[in-house]
Amino acid sequence: xxxxxxxxxxxxxxxxxxxxxxxxxxxxxxxxxxxxxxxxxxxxxxxxxxxxxxxxxxxxxxxxxxxxxxxxxxxxxxxxxxxxxxxxxxxxxxxxxxxxxxxxxxxxxxxxxxxx
Amino acid sequence: xxxxxxxxxxxxxxxxxxxxxxxxxxxxxxxxxxxxxxxxxxxxxxxxxxxxxxxxxxxxxxxxxxxxxxxxxxxxxxxxxxxxxxxxxxxxxxxxxxxxxxxxxxxxxxxxxxx
Numbered sequence: 001x002x003x004x005x006x007x008x009x010x011x012x013x014x015x016x017x018x019x020x021x022x023x024x025x026x027x028x029x030x031x032x033x034x035x036x037x038x039x040x041x042x043x044x045x046x047x048x049x050x051x052x053x054x055x056x057x058x059x060x061x062x063x064x065x066x067x068x069x070x071x072x073x074x075x076x077x078x079x080x081x082x083x084x085x086x087x088x089x090x091x092x093x094x095x096x097x098x099x100x101x102x103x104x105x106x107x108x109x110x111x112x113x114x115x116x
Numbered sequence: 117x118x119x120x121x122x123x124x125x126x127x128x129x130x131x132x133x134x135x136x137x138x139x140x141x142x143x144x145x146x147x148x149x150x151x152x153x154x155x156x157x158x159x160x161x162x163x164x165x166x167x168x169x170x171x172x173x174x175x176x177x178x179x180x181x182x183x184x185x186x187x188x189x190x191x192x193x194x195x196x197x198x199x200x201x202x203x204x205x206x207x208x209x210x211x212x213x214x215x216x217x218x219x220x221x222x223x224x225x226x227x228x229x230x231x
Contacts, residue, residue: 034219043120043207044159044222089159102147102211102220103172106159 002027006090006107013080013114021075021110023064023090031092033057033066033073034104038087047075047088080114087111118142122208122223129198130231137193137226139208148191149209149220150183152176159207165191198230 007022025031035047035057048057053068062077073090090107121140129135141148150162163173165183182194191210195202205227209220 036222041224043122043224044209044220046219046221049219091159102149102164102209103161104151104159104220105161108158 002031002092002094002105004090004092004105004107006088006110009109010111010113013112015082015114015116016079017114019075019077019080019084019112021088021090021112023073023075023107025071025073025090025092027071027092027094027105029094031094033064034091034093035062035064035073035075036089036091036106038089038109040086044089080112082114082116085112085114120208120210120221120223122206122226124226125224126227126229128229128231131200132197135195135198135228137195137206137208137228139191139193139223140189141191141208141210142212142221143189145210145212145221147171147211147213148183148185149211150193151207151209151222152204153207153225154201154204162193162206195228198228200230203228203230 003026005024032051034049036044037047038044048059050057050066056065064073064075087109089109091104093104123138148165151159153159161174163177164171180196184192205225207225208223211220212218
């Protein structure tokens with residue numbers, strides 16, 4: 001079956017530091033890949049996505065590239081802010097258009113804390 | 117921006133009792149989902165619902181669970197006889213279509229505590 005593995009957390013950084021959160025996946029076919037973010041007391045929000053190999057998803061300074069050869073979708077940001085403190089989830093779904101597209105398989109989540 | 121609304125935010129119940137978790141999806145969305153997250157564990161898919169019927173469910177979603185869209189706006193998850201291990205955060209989600217241009221929108225979740 002499908003699975004997603006994220007780097008262990010928590011991750012603690014100083015403001016303006018470079019961020020990488022590793023994510024690798026196992027899936028059959030051609031999944032779509034996502035990063036979701038959960039701020040304290042809130043629900044999961046889509047941060048970015050990529051639907052095919054070599055696609056780069058980007059939003060709010062965050063980027064991730066769909067690497068089929070390494071089955072990875074690492075999240076990066078060049079300069080983090082205190083407001084980026086949250087839990088980040090890597091996820092995959094089956095190819096778009098199928099009835100299982102909304103059935104996401106999540107990684108375990110990585111807690112990010114950014115200090116001033 | 118429209119959002120998915122879940123009530124209550126926190127529900128405490130005794131083992132063996134029935135609970136109903138409520139969700140109001142975004143109004144023009146057609147696909148609905150329930151996920152749960154046991155403390156310290158992964159977010160897990162429970163069930164998907166489309167066209168007034170379950171389209172897919174996980175092994176977690178046994179006979180104790182049911183979903184309903186009773187009135188065209190609410191989407192509910194019922195647990196018939198709660199167990200201690202049902203304690204978790206339950207997230208409702210909805211999406212407009214099954215295409216890649218239509219991301220899932222999640223609610224803020226209901227924290228269920230079974231004592």
